[in-house]
Amino acid sequence: MRWLFVxxxxxxxxxxxxxxxxxxxxxxxxxxxxxxxxxxxVPTTTCRPLNIAACDDSAGLARTFKVALPAIPPNLWTNAGxxxxxxxWLQKTTTSPSSTVMxxxxxxxxxxxxxxLIATWQYATNVWPFTGAAxxxxxxxxxxxxxxxxxxxxxxxxxxxxxxxxGSTVMNKACPTGASATYVLCxxxxxxxxxxxxxxxxxxVDGTSNREVTLWVQFLIDTVxxxxxxxxxxxxxxxxxxxxxKSAGKLAGDRWNVKIREQLGSTPSTAACNTxxxxxxxxxxxxxxxxxxxxxxxxxxxxxxxxEGCVDLLDQVGNEGTGSASFSATPFDQCDFASCYPGQLxxxxxxxxxxxxxxxxxxxxxxxxLRRRDGVRS
Amino acid sequence: xxxxxxxxxxLATATPALAxxxxxxxxxxGISFRTGPYKPSMGTNARYYNAxxxxxTDHSLFKNHPLMTEVEIDYYILRxxxxxxxxxxxxxxxxxxATRACVHPDASxxxxxxxxxxxxxLTPGVSQSGTDSTKxxxxxxxxxxxxxxxxxxxxxxxxxxxYAKGGLTWFTWRNTVGGxxxxxxxxxxxxxxxxxxxxxxxxxNLDFIEPNAASRARMSTGIADSYLFGEMSFLWxxxxxxxKRLNFSGQTVQVGFAVDFL
Numbered sequence: 270m271r272w273l274f275v276x277x278x279x280x281x282x283x284x285x286x287x288x289x290x291x292x293x294x295x296x297x298x299x300x301x302x303x304x305x306x307x308x309x310x311v312p313t314t315t316c317r318p319l320n321i322a323a324c325d326d327s328a329g330l331a332r333t334f335k336v337a338l339p340a341i342p343p344n345l346w347t348n349a350g351x352x353x354x355x356x357x358w359l360q361k362t363t364t365s366p367s368s369t370v371m372x373x374x375x376x377x378x379x380x381x382x383x384x385x386l387i388a389t390w391q392y393a394t395n396v397w398p399f400t401g402a403a404x405x406x407x408x409x410x411x412x413x414x415x416x417x418x419x420x421x422x423x424x425x426x427x428x429x430x431x432x433x434x435x436g437s438t439v440m441n442k443a444c445p446t447g448a449s450a451t452y453v454l455c456x457x458x459x460x461x462x463x464x465x466x467x468x469x470x471x472x473x474v475d476g477t478s479n480r481e482v483t484l485w486v487q488f489l490i491d492t493v494x495x496x497x498x499x500x501x502x503x504x505x506x507x508x509x510x511x512x513x514x515k516s517a518g519k520l521a522g523d524r525w526n527v528k529i530r531e532q533l534g535s536t537p538s539t540a541a542c543n544t545x546x547x548x549x550x551x552x553x554x555x556x557x558x559x560x561x562x563x564x565x566x567x568x569x570x571x572x573x574x575x576x577e578g579c580v581d582l583l584d585q586v587g588n589e590g591t592g593s594a595s596f597s598a599t600p601f602d603q604c605d606f607a608s609c610y611p612g613q614l615x616x617x618x619x620x621x622x623x624x625x626x627x628x629x630x631x632x633x634x635x636x637x638x639l640r641r642r643d644g645v646r647s
Numbered sequence: 648x649x650x651x652x653x654x655x656x657x658l659a660t661a662t663p664a665l666a667x668x669x670x671x672x673x674x675x676x677g678i679s680f681r682t683g684p685y686k687p688s689m690g691t692n693a694r695y696y697n698a699x700x701x702x703x704t705d706h707s708l709f710k711n712h713p714l715m716t717e718v719e720i721d722y723y724i725l726r727x728x729x730x731x732x733x734x735x736x737x738x739x740x741x742x743x744x745a746t747r748a749c750v751h752p753d754a755s756x757x758x759x760x761x762x763x764x765x766x767x768x769l770t771p772g773v774s775q776s777g778t779d780s781t782k783x784x785x786x787x788x789x790x791x792x793x794x795x796x797x798x799x800x801x802x803x804x805x806x807x808x809x810y811a812k813g814g815l816t817w818f819t820w821r822n823t824v825g826g827x828x829x830x831x832x833x834x835x836x837x838x839x840x841x842x843x844x845x846x847x848x849x850x851x852n853l854d855f856i857e858p859n860a861a862s863r864a865r866m867s868t869g870i871a872d873s874y875l876f877g878e879m880s881f882l883w884x885x886x887x888x889x890x891k892r893l894n895f896s897g898q899t900v901q902v903g904f905a906v907d908f909l
Contacts, residue, residue: 504778505778506778506779506825507746507777507778507779507824507825508825509779509825567825567826601748601759601760601761602761602762603746603747603748603760603761603762603777603778603779603824604746604747604748604762604763604768604774604777605699605746605747605779605781605822605823605824605829605836606695606696606699606700606744606781606783606822606829606836607822607829607830607831607836608762608824608829608830608831608836609747609762609763609764609765609768610692610695610765610831611692611695611765611766611768611769612691612692612765612890612891613891614831614838614891614892614893615838615886615889615891615892616831616834616835616836616837616838617834617837617838617839618819618837618838618839
């Protein structure tokens with residue numbers, strides 16, 4: 270299926286989002302879900318999760334959605350006919366994003382599910398965006414002059430989706446905190462009788478039995494912070510610090526997020542560690558560990574240097590919880606069995622077997638001598 | 648001498664043909680698994696080793712003598728008068744302990760914890776247990792020969808097989824601190840020590856417990872014999888007198904399970 274598409278959800282500063290999957294119907298080649306551009310989990314550095322940080326409305330930091338749409342071949346539009354329409358709408362679901370359970374994009378006049386129309390336009394009037402070349406929604410949609418009001422489709426807008434068929438209003442609303450839901454942004458081509466390539470329009474896109482052409486991007490937005498760290502203890506080891514945090518509210522998937530930096534004063538800082546700023550003069554070192562399976566996290570450090578540190582929880586989409594109280598620790602050099610070994614110690618493997626080739630040589634020489642003696646006798 | 652070797656080879660290879668019946672065929676190879684407590688002597692550095700890896704107050708099982716677990720594969724070339732052939736053993740052993748630290752005054756006279764000299768570690772009460780963990784791991788490999796005197800089992804009702812074996816042993820080792828490879832004068836703390844090993848043991852044949860099942864196993868799966876055994880090994884693993892190598896000499900008593908195949 271060469272003519273449709275891989276859709277990639279992209280944010281203004283970085284591509285894709287956490288726990289995002291894409292696909293399309295009918296008979297469309299599904300994208301490669303292993304691609305880091307599409308399947309974005311928190312440890313993947315090529316994408317940014319849709320979390321509390323994605324809702325930062327500070328200047329230049331607000332994130333808006335962009336969906337990269339590969340070109341749709343002209344023959345699809347030719348078959349759909351001049352009165353076919355494009356619909357873009359948003360569905361809110363209760364199921365978590367999954368690489369195996371595909372959502373159904375359904376935009377029906379009788380629907381009762383939560384969905385919001387984002388945009389619609391008629392093919393004959395506005396050939397853009399799908400003919401011939403890849404496009405980005407909504408940037409190219411805006412520049413094509415299709416909408417009277419340009420779309421600015423933010424994370425907050427998505428999170429404020431409510432009701433049924435709310436119209437095409439674009440909200441630019443603030444992002445609520447403490448909410449978590451899965452959304453599906455659907456693109457569909459409406460034709461007259463809900464078959465995929467029949468000409469005309471009936472103002473609805475059927476994503477079920479008579480599937481019309483749809484493509485979708487499914488993603489999770491999570492602004493629920495993880496639990497606070499209740500207590501922490503730190504042990505200064507040899508060139509590292511072992512941090513043992515405790516949190517009664519930790520959940521599966523949460524990770525300990527340990528931060529240390531050189532302690533400049535005689536006592537550790539009382540500032541919350543999620544407000545720490547790393548500088549060249551005082552860089553912050555971090556280490557993480559699974560909060561359920563790891564009772565402690567070890568972080569490399571320099572012997573003789575006093576560090577201050579704290580730990581908080583990171584959830585699966587990168588939300589950061591309330592940090593622990595600060596701790597202070599000074600790693601110090603210690604003797605291990607090898608480092609303080611008395612006398613000389615030969616390391617390495619090869620020299621140890623030197624007697625083997627020597628012994629083998631002696632044996633070979635003896636055998637050779639025996640053979641010669643036997644030869645003389647016979 | 649060559650004639651003698653040729654005669655022995657002919658006897659060995661002819662054995663399966665002569666013993667057409669599986670019931671009389673002798674095993675051609677075997678595998679065994681065993682474990683037992685072991686503590687290396689470390690030669691002149693025994694006290695230094697003990698400072699890290701031996702606890703005089705902790706008498707829990709295998710704390711000071713951790714288990715050495717090994718697998719052995721034997722190949723029987725001569726089978727007429729007992730079983731004789733080459734063997735290879737692969738093993739694993741590890742011991743854990745704590746680092747050592749000493750308190751010294753810094754430039755301002757303030758006491759601070761730091762590393763010790765080897766003399767301080769060997770002086771009672773001067774060094775103290777550090778905060779980090781250290782572990783010494785060894786992987787012994789032995790190449791040698793084994794002789795199993797199974798004639799008693801073959802020709803009497805006594806299900807016992809005494810055996811002896813010996814060979815060249817190569818102990819590879821590594822030392823870690825906090826799970827990471829430690830260092831000695833900048834070199835990674837890993838190496839090897841060569842030596843020899845001799846073992847005597849007694850195997851208890853299990854076939855008599857269920858003779859019919861043993862006979863069926865012999866016919867259907869090729870399992871000739873199965874044994875429980877105990878053995879004692881003597882290790883001289885000091886690099887043949889090289890005192891710059893870690894000295895893994897010692898003794899170990901091990902028990903295990905062995906199976907011989909046709």
